[in-house]
Amino acid sequence: METIEQVLESKNIRITAMRMLIYKFLVEKEVAVTLSDIENAFEKADRTTLYRTIKTFEEKDIVHQIDDGTGITKYALCEKDCNCEIETDLHLHFHCTNCNKTICLTENKIPKITVPDGFISENVNLVVKGICDKCSG
Amino acid sequence: METIEQVLESKNIRITAMRMLIYKFLVEKEVAVTLSDIENAFEKADRTTLYRTIKTFEEKDIVHQIDDGTGITKYALCEKDCNCEIETDLHLHFHCTNCNKTICLTENKIPKITVPDGFISENVNLVVKGICDKCSG
DNA sequence: ATAACAAATGCACTTCCATTGCATTGGTTT
DNA sequence: AAACCAATGCAATGGAAGTGCATTTGTTAT
Numbered sequence: 433m434e435t436i437e438q439v440l441e442s443k444n445i446r447i448t449a450m451r452m453l454i455y456k457f458l459v460e461k462e463v464a465v466t467l468s469d470i471e472n473a474f475e476k477a478d479r480t481t482l483y484r485t486i487k488t489f490e491e492k493d494i495v496h497q498i499d500d501g502t503g504i505t506k507y508a509l510c511e512k513d514c515n516c517e518i519e520t521d522l523h524l525h526f527h528c529t530n531c532n533k534t535i536c537l538t539e540n541k542i543p544k545i546t547v548p549d550g551f552i553s554e555n556v557n558l559v560v561k562g563i564c565d566k567c568s569g
Numbered sequence: 570m571e572t573i574e575q576v577l578e579s580k581n582i583r584i585t586a587m588r589m590l591i592y593k594f595l596v597e598k599e600v601a602v603t604l605s606d607i608e609n610a611f612e613k614a615d616r617t618t619l620y621r622t623i624k625t626f627e628e629k630d631i632v633h634q635i636d637d638g639t640g641i642t643k644y645a646l647c648e649k650d651c652n653c654e655i656e657t658d659l660h661l662h663f664h665c666t667n668c669n670k671t672i673c674l675t676e677n678k679i680p681k682i683t684v685p686d687g688f689i690s691e692n693v694n695l696v697v698k699g700i701c702d703k704c705s706g
Numbered sequence: 707a708t709a710a711c712a713a714a715t716g717c718a719c720t721t722c723c724a725t726t727g728c729a730t731t732g733g734t735t736t
Numbered sequence: 737a738a739a740c741c742a743a744t745g746c747a748a749t750g751g752a753a754g755t756g757c758a759t760t761t762g763t764t765a766t
Contacts, residue, residue, distance in 0.1 A: 446733085448743065467723080478745045483724075485743090501636045501694055503753085504723070526688060543680045545695070550702030551663060557638055558682070559694045565687030583762080585714065604752075615716045620753080622714090640724085641752075708766085715760070722753085731744070736737105 443492040450477060454485050455494070464498045464506035464525070464534040500527040500534045500559050508536050522556055528564035535564060580629040587614060591622050592631070601635045601643035601662070601671040637664040637671045637696050645673050659693055665701035672701060 434442075436452050436459075445451065457473055458465065470482045486507055489495040498506040523538045537560075547553050571579075573589050573596075582588065594610055595602065607619045623644055626632040635643040660675045679695050 446742070448733090450744080480725085480746080481744050488743095499636065499638045499640075503636075503640075503642075505640075524682065526684060529691070537685065539685070540683065543682075545661065545680075545697055546677065547663060547697055547699070548674065548676070548702065550705055551697075552700040552705050553697050554666070554699035555697070557694075557696045557698070560682055560684055560688075560690050560692070561694070562684070562691035563689040565685065568687055568689050583713070585762085587715075617717080617754090618715050625714095709764100710766095711762105711764080713760105713762075715758105717758085718756090720753100720755080722751105724749100724751085726749075727747090729744105729746085731742105733740105733742080735740080 439494070443494055445488060445492055445494070450481060451485055451488075454482065455489075458489075458495065458507070458509045462535070464500070464508040464536065466504050466506050468504075498525050498534055498536075498559075499557065500525055501561065502527065502532070502534075506534050508534075511538055522558075524558040524560060526564060527559055527561045528567055529561055530563050530567040533564060534559075576631070580631055582625060582629055582631070587618060588622055588625075591619065592626075595626075595632065595644070595646045599672070601637070601645040601673065603641050603643050605641075635662050635671055635673075635696075636694060637662055638698065639664065639669070639671075643671050645671075648675055659695075661695040661697060663701060664696055664698045665704055666698055667700055667704040670701060671696075 436455050437447055440447050440451060440455065453474065454470060457470060461469075467479070467483060467486065470486070471477075471479055474482065486495060490497060490507070493510060495507045496510050498508060500506060522542045523536055524540050524542055525534055526537050527534045542556050542558050545553065545556055573592050574584055577584050577588060577592065590611065591607060594607065598606075604616070604620060604623065607623070608614075608616055611619065623632060627634060627644070630647055632644045633647050635645060637643060659679045660673060661677050661679055662671055663674050664671045674697075679693050682690065682693055684690050
């Protein structure tokens with residue numbers, strides 16, 4: 433089991449108290465979070481710091497950004513060995529319109545999408561909206 | 570060939586000069602447009618009017634909203650017989666990262682997506698990012 | 707035709723999220 | 737300990753979405 437320090441170190445991210453707290457927060461959340469979610473969890477911290485921390489995590493492929501159609505960007509930890517930038521590794525996201533949570537369905541890979549001649553596909557974003565398992569029960 | 574008046578009438582939308590102009594603008598554009606695009610095309614008109622006109626068109630299923638991941642909502646005319654609200658009728662959208670245009674690929678239907686037990690899928694949004702035919706040539 | 711009503715438009719304003727500039731703090735290295 | 741660079745905090749900006757209200761325009765009924 434890797435420690436948080438080891439994760440950050442392996443990605444060449446300087447270890448700070450703030451970053452460790454935010455990372456821990458993301459691990460504990462099983463759903464994608466907005467910047468405001470993080471802000472509410474760390475009221476003492478400045479919004480900019482949280483924003484830039486997430487941006488750093490994103491650049492270093494620790495978190496990936498999710499646009500679930502609510503208009504607010506969400507973030508979630510990447511899988512251990514995920515290569516978010518590789519098309520074949522893309523998973524889909526589920527947005528529950530009832531509880532407003534967005535979940536990475538990492539087991540559900542996106543099927544091969546064909547595009548017309550002349551188009552070059554580099555990236556696919558797929559969001560399914562509906563009712564999640566917790567809300568449908 | 571239906572006239573613009575006939576289209577609006579058939580959808581129970583009151584005919585006004587502004588609405589006809591905006592509809593015509595959407596027809597002529599072959600790509601999805603932002604509110605700002607419309608705003609720039611009609612500098613004399615008020616933004617709110619354009620905003621509400623698009624909302625009206627949306628409610629009456631004349632246009633559909635597209636979230637292509639740029640963070641800015643885009644709109645495009647529905648196909649003649651499209652039922653945007655029906656899941657099986659969903660097509661995918663292509664966003665060109667070069668020219669920033671977003672195109673409806675109405676011929677490319679979204680494949681059946683499976684979600685885990687307990688999840689209920691109501692809607693699917695699929696955006697492919699890459700290079701469009703005009704830019705790749 | 708005109709009065710009465712409803713819908714459409716225009717203006718002003720607000721809110722929310724994303725983002726940036728700059729000053730300050732804190733940690734590393736020599 | 738000095739110098740340096742990265743991280744943080746504060747303040748402010750910008751852009752898009754959305755709302756309230758007054759005004760104009762179009763429709764309907766008398």
